[in-house]
Amino acid sequence: MQTQTDLTSLVIDWDxxxxxxxxxYLEWGNNSWYADHKPVTSKNDxxxxxxxxxxxxTPQLTLLRRNSDxxxxxxxxxxxxxxARDFMEENGGNKGVYAPNEAIKKWLQATHFN
Structure with missing residues (x-):
């Protein structure tokens, strides 16, 4: 696990x-060069x-680093x-893995990445 200080040096893909x-990363070649995220070309991506x-x-927020491996x-x-309550209400109380909403991103950026 990294410390908060270590996290501030990371480049986060907020989108x-x-x-x-x-x-x-799991379906190589399934996206185009014109997409928001460029295709993976190696395990270094x-x-x-x-x-x-x-x-x-209970919503748990996790920072991940993923490549094709x-x-x-x-x-x-x-x-x-x-x-957490607002997020669960927004997602209808469903279980799953989701992208953070804008409120969570703003909270993260204000409390952990400035």
Whole structure:
């Protein structure tokens, strides 16, 4: 696990979604050069991004680094109660792995990445 100081030096892809990551790294060639994220060309291509996992019923925010070979959890964060509640309401209380919403991104950027 990295410390908060270590995290500030990372380049975060704030627009990466779990769906985009699967397309890029697990289904090579499934996206075009004209897409928002350029196709993966080697195992040296990677993304660092956040996901919100709601499988336990309480949203857990995780920072991942993924390439075509591996997915590594770099850090995890507990969300403030209001953000967690709003996120679950926004997603209908469904279980899954989601991209963080704008409110969570703003909170992260203000509290951990400035």
């Amino acid at each position: 990466m979604t779990p769906e985009d990551a699967v397309t890029l 990677f993304s660092t991004y956040f996901v919100v996992n709601t499988w336990t019923g 591996d997915c590594v959890e770099l850090a995890s964060f507990d969300l403030p109660e209001d953000l």
